[in-house]
Amino acid sequence: MVDTTKNTLVYTTWGRKTAKPVNPNVAAKMISKAKRPLLVIGTEVVGNEQLTEKAIAIAKKGLPVAATGHSITVFKGMDVNAKYINVHALAHYLGDKNWKGLDGQDTYDMIVFLGHKKYYLDQVLSGLKNFTDLKTIAIERHFMQNATLSFGNLKPEVHIEALNEFIENL
Amino acid sequence: MSKISTGHFSIEDLENVQITIGKIVGAIEEKVAEEGDMGPTPKPSVSSLRDWDYQLLSRYQPVYTPVCDQCCYCTFGKCDLGGNKEGACGINLAAQQSREFLLRVITGAAAHSGHGRHLLHYLIERHGRDHPIDVGPSNLLAPNVQMVTGIKPKTLGDLEAAIEYVEEQLTQLLATIHVGQEGAAMDFESKAMHGGMLDHVGMEISDLAQISCLGMPKSDPEAPLAEIGMGCIDATKPMLLVIGHNVAGVANMIDYMHENDLSDKIELGGLCCTAIDTVRYQMDKGGKPYAKVVGSLAKELKMIRSGIPDVIVVDEQCVRADVLDEAKRLSIPVITTNEKIMYGLRNRSKDKADSIIEDLASGKEDGALILDLNLLGEVAPRLVLKVAPLRKEKGIKAFPTDEELIALAASCVQCGACEFVCPNDLGIMAAMKACAEGDLTKFEILHDYCIACGRCDQECPKDIPVLNVIEKASQKVISQEKGMMRSGRGQISDPEIRQEGVNLVMGTTPGIIALVGCSNYPAGTKDLYTLAEEMLKRHYIVVSSGCSAMDLGMYKDEEGKTLYERYPAKFLGGNLINVGSCVSNAHITGTAIKVAAIFAQRNITGNYEEIADYVMNRIGAVGVAWGAYSQKASSIATGCNRLGIPVVVGPHGSKYRRALIGKPYEEEHWKLYDARNGETLPIPASPEFLLTTAETIEELMPMLAKNCIRPSDNNMGRMIKLTHYIELSQKYLGQMPEDWHNFVRTETDLPLAKREELLKILEKDHGWEIDWKRKKILSGPKMKSDVSAQPTNLKRLCKGEC
Ligand code: SF4
Numbered sequence: 001m002v003d004t005t006k007n008t009l010v011y012t013t014w015g016r017k018t019a020k021p022v023n024p025n026v027a028a029k030m031i032s033k034a035k036r037p038l039l040v041i042g043t044e045v046v047g048n049e050q051l052t053e054k055a056i057a058i059a060k061k062g063l064p065v066a067a068t069g070h071s072i073t074v075f076k077g078m079d080v081n082a083k084y085i086n087v088h089a090l091a092h093y094l095g096d097k098n099w100k101g102l103d104g105q106d107t108y109d110m111i112v113f114l115g116h117k118k119y120y121l122d123q124v125l126s127g128l129k130n131f132t133d134l135k136t137i138a139i140e141r142h143f144m145q146n147a148t149l150s151f152g153n154l155k156p157e158v159h160i161e162a163l164n165e166f167i168e169n170l
Numbered sequence: 171m172s173k174i175s176t177g178h179f180s181i182e183d184l185e186n187v188q189i190t191i192g193k194i195v196g197a198i199e200e201k202v203a204e205e206g207d208m209g210p211t212p213k214p215s216v217s218s219l220r221d222w223d224y225q226l227l228s229r230y231q232p233v234y235t236p237v238c239d240q241c242c243y244c245t246f247g248k249c250d251l252g253g254n255k256e257g258a259c260g261i262n263l264a265a266q267q268s269r270e271f272l273l274r275v276i277t278g279a280a281a282h283s284g285h286g287r288h289l290l291h292y293l294i295e296r297h298g299r300d301h302p303i304d305v306g307p308s309n310l311l312a313p314n315v316q317m318v319t320g321i322k323p324k325t326l327g328d329l330e331a332a333i334e335y336v337e338e339q340l341t342q343l344l345a346t347i348h349v350g351q352e353g354a355a356m357d358f359e360s361k362a363m364h365g366g367m368l369d370h371v372g373m374e375i376s377d378l379a380q381i382s383c384l385g386m387p388k389s390d391p392e393a394p395l396a397e398i399g400m401g402c403i404d405a406t407k408p409m410l411l412v413i414g415h416n417v418a419g420v421a422n423m424i425d426y427m428h429e430n431d432l433s434d435k436i437e438l439g440g441l442c443c444t445a446i447d448t449v450r451y452q453m454d455k456g457g458k459p460y461a462k463v464v465g466s467l468a469k470e471l472k473m474i475r476s477g478i479p480d481v482i483v484v485d486e487q488c489v490r491a492d493v494l495d496e497a498k499r500l501s502i503p504v505i506t507t508n509e510k511i512m513y514g515l516r517n518r519s520k521d522k523a524d525s526i527i528e529d530l531a532s533g534k535e536d537g538a539l540i541l542d543l544n545l546l547g548e549v550a551p552r553l554v555l556k557v558a559p560l561r562k563e564k565g566i567k568a569f570p571t572d573e574e575l576i577a578l579a580a581s582c583v584q585c586g587a588c589e590f591v592c593p594n595d596l597g598i599m600a601a602m603k604a605c606a607e608g609d610l611t612k613f614e615i616l617h618d619y620c621i622a623c624g625r626c627d628q629e630c631p632k633d634i635p636v637l638n639v640i641e642k643a644s645q646k647v648i649s650q651e652k653g654m655m656r657s658g659r660g661q662i663s664d665p666e667i668r669q670e671g672v673n674l675v676m677g678t679t680p681g682i683i684a685l686v687g688c689s690n691y692p693a694g695t696k697d698l699y700t701l702a703e704e705m706l707k708r709h710y711i712v713v714s715s716g717c718s719a720m721d722l723g724m725y726k727d728e729e730g731k732t733l734y735e736r737y738p739a740k741f742l743g744g745n746l747i748n749v750g751s752c753v754s755n756a757h758i759t760g761t762a763i764k765v766a767a768i769f770a771q772r773n774i775t776g777n778y779e780e781i782a783d784y785v786m787n788r789i790g791a792v793g794v795a796w797g798a799y800s801q802k803a804s805s806i807a808t809g810c811n812r813l814g815i816p817v818v819v820g821p822h823g824s825k826y827r828r829a830l831i832g833k834p835y836e837e838e839h840w841k842l843y844d845a846r847n848g849e850t851l852p853i854p855a856s857p858e859f860l861l862t863t864a865e866t867i868e869e870l871m872p873m874l875a876k877n878c879i880r881p882s883d884n885n886m887g888r889m890i891k892l893t894h895y896i897e898l899s900q901k902y903l904g905q906m907p908e909d910w911h912n913f914v915r916t917e918t919d920l921p922l923a924k925r926e927e928l929l930k931i932l933e934k935d936h937g938w939e940i941d942w943k944r945k946k947i948l949s950g951p952k953m954k955s956d957v958s959a960q961p962t963n964l965k966r967l968c969k970g971e972c
């Protein structure tokens with residue numbers, strides 16, 4: 001079993017409330033319990049075959065995908081429920097109880113992030129942490145201290161292993 | 171009795187006596203008042219345009235993304251404001267973030283207007299208050315100054331009243347940062363807008379003064395091309411490197427070199443905006459710029475570490491704080507020339523040139539502070555001639571040798587410390603591994619992505635000088651970094667506005683894309699080139715300035731031509747314009763103001779709100795500061811925002827802490843008045859934001875096309891804009907945009923080639939009623955197409971309201 005909770009050095013911003021380091025199986029279970037989870041996939045998956053594969057595998061477990069940047073291009077023809085949205089705009093709408101989501105149905109209660117630039121996601125998460133009640137989970141290879149739960153800092157190969165375990169437990 | 175005005179007059183009988191009246195308080199304002207066209211808000215105070223800001227802020231709401239959840243501003247704290255809690259002074263996190271944003275904006279505005287004040291003071295001393303403002307074939311000389319302050323400046327002296335206003339307002343704004351006052355985030359936001367507006371006035375003053383006095387191109391589409399890139403520096407000659415933003419001192423050096431036949435003997439290269447203005451200097455009559463542009467801020471440490479410069483002269487603004495330390499290691503003397511940067515150096519402003527040169531060349535002192543710019547003009551060139559052979563003799567070694575490079579790379583233990591700290595997450599470990607095996611390609615690619623911050627160096631447990639390794643490994647690509655940049659042409663002239671204004675307002679020229687700001691790019695400099703080329707091919711007007719204008723010139727097509735050589739520089743669709751340095755950004759807002767004044771005949775004098783309302787609803791312009799890093803970028807963007815021009819920054823821009831983003835799904839926000847009758851006018855959700863970020867240029871390009879859509883587009887204009895929006899989405903996101911139908915008012919808005927196909931989608935997916943015989947839309951659109959409608963946010967401008 002991979003332990004993804006060891007290195008939690010903060011490289012980005014600081015605040016008193018810091019993400020709880022989480023292991024892949026626990027993160028997966030939390031998501032499975034959520035009412036309306038949303039998977040937010042960033043552009044770092046583009047051109048990274050392994051990461052793309054994992055993103056698609058997670059989406060295929062039934063999570064709707066908000067594809068930010070130009071990550072939508074990896075989902076073409078993959079039969080997943082993905083829609084393009086700008087991540088900054090998404091962060092704004094997520095904080096609005098009247099927003100009806102990407103599908104026009106309802107808001108979300110748990111947001112999962114993968115494939116983002118760490119400094120960019122950190123800002124998005126900072127907005128969500130401080131101004132909304134949403135639960136956020138970062139399954140990135142960097143410790144995202146502004147998430148509710150986050151993997152620690154991982155080397156690329158360990159990250160992929162962690163994602164495999166995460167997918168198995170979804 | 172006739173009133174005394176500024177100028178000269180002689181007194182009869184007193185031969186050879188001429189009295190000069192420098193400045194009479196209120197004189198220029200009085201003149202404008204006499205002309206009778208003063209608008210409602212000359213020299214607005216902090217609250218004068220608050221209603222306008224509140225209108226903007228209700229549609230484009232602040233989105234706060236704190237960099238830090240704590241506040242440590244006063245000794246009540248530090249306070250944890252996490253979860254939007256209140257600090258000991260009562261401020262909550264949202265308001266504290268808006269205060270932080272305001273602080274950045276006024277810092278940027280102060281940098282520009284401080285620069286403007288310095289230039290103005292210096293140039294008035296040299297040329298006198300009566301020196302005319304001469305910026306090219308325009309009557310409207312200072313659109314920002316005139317719109318904001320009500321002053322119509324004609325001379326350098328007239329600009330003083332405008333800069334005084336800016337300084338006074340910036341002081342008021344700075345005072346509001348003090349603890350224990352403002353509690354409403356929205357009011358901090360309105361103040362930030364005020365600061366942004368002031369910034370454009372300050373910038374305009376700076377550039378008007380230098381264009382008028384330093385022989386810079388005057389609205390010249392044929393402004394000469396300058397060499398750019400680290401590869402064009404001739405390292406065999408003694409090299410003088412100038413860094414910063416204020417060209418006054420460099421101008422003196424160039425003069426001294428020309429007067430003393432030294433121009434051929436010294437290689438003069440510049441970094442950042444000083445470089446841009448150096449290649450504008452005395453270029454109003456054409457010719458070949460003497461200096462070369464090394465590049466943007468991202469090249470600063472790279473150039474110093476190369477060891478090529480023999481002397482470094484810094485002035486102000488974007489200059490690294492460690493230039494002296496870095497230069498010292500390579501025996502490069504540093505001269506500081508401006509009170510903003512003094513590096514602890516001894517003030518030698520009153521000393522003799524010989525003694526300064528002796529102390530610096532011998533290494534007795536590492537550098538000198540020289541505030542007398544005439545003295546500087548002599549010292550710097552003479553010093554470089556003296557130091558260069560000494561440095562050569564010493565055999566100063568900058569980068570590792572080939573063997574050392576491989577050994578350094580092999581000593582990497584792959585710990586990842588450098589990567590974790592790298593702001594761009596660059597793949598240093600893999601590049602080190604490849605380099606140790608003799609493969610330099612990974613570093614060659616990384617070199618362009620690396621912004622030369624030097625953070626990696628400080629982390630390495632093996633003391634590997636990572637940046638030097640990157641640079642040494644990339645010598646081959648660096649030697650090929652040779653491009654061309656059109657030197658800054660200044661304003662867009664009145665006749666150009668007359669010609670193109672109508673196309674912009676109708677949308678038949680699909681928009682202005684302004685590529686501005688710094689070099690903190692998320693994925694290298696090439697992105698900017700790709701972006702500009704795509705938009706130029708699509709007939710957008712691409713306007714650039716500052717570091718962005720430089721980086722655009724760094725790449726060539728298969729025929730070896732840069733964008734500046736391929737695209738003309740008129741104010742027309744499909745043209746590429748470099749307005750100039752950072753302070754020339756005022757000409758971009760100035761262009762929008764000029765369209766309102768010249769094309770639409772609106773009175774701009776002291777009439778900010780009406781002009782901003784006009785610009786917002788009619789001019790499809792979007793600013794892009796893809797590598798924005800500085801406070802100045804935030805003030806420039808905020809000044810654009812108050813004037814109704816949206817701006818996108820790159821992902822690093824999320825660290826400005828706040829964006830202004832609208833909600834297209836809330837219909838009540840997307841309505842205006844029709845000034846003809848005061849009726850409500852639904853409008854498309856564009857611009858969707860005033861300030862936001864994008865992740866990649868692939869995402870950015872369709873965003874730009876969409877956000878150039880304006881209510882005033884005629885059918886042809888809307889059709890062109892929609893075509894680009896759809897095509898760019900398909901090309902870069904691989905799909906039709908989800909919301910394209912929201913911009914369709916009638917079938918003639920639809921791209922011609924796709925009309926039938928799109929009508930089918932409208933019928934099938936959106937339930938619109940189509941008359942297939944006549945290929946007409948019968949029902950469905952949320953808004954009507956009516957080119958004579960007069961969209962406005964301002965009820966007071968509607969017929970019958972006043
Ligand atoms: S300014 Fe207010 S929030 Fe900040 S440290 Fe002082 S008391 Fe705390």
Ligand code: SF4
Pocket residue numbers: 588591592593594595596598619620621622623624625626627636637
């Ligand atoms: S100098 Fe370059 S490689 Fe090193 S941390 Fe900065 S951006 Fe990254």
Ligand code: SF4
Pocket residue numbers: 581582583584585586587588589598599602629630631632633634636
């Ligand atoms: S910090 Fe030094 S040793 Fe560690 S990976 Fe980077 S270059 Fe190698």
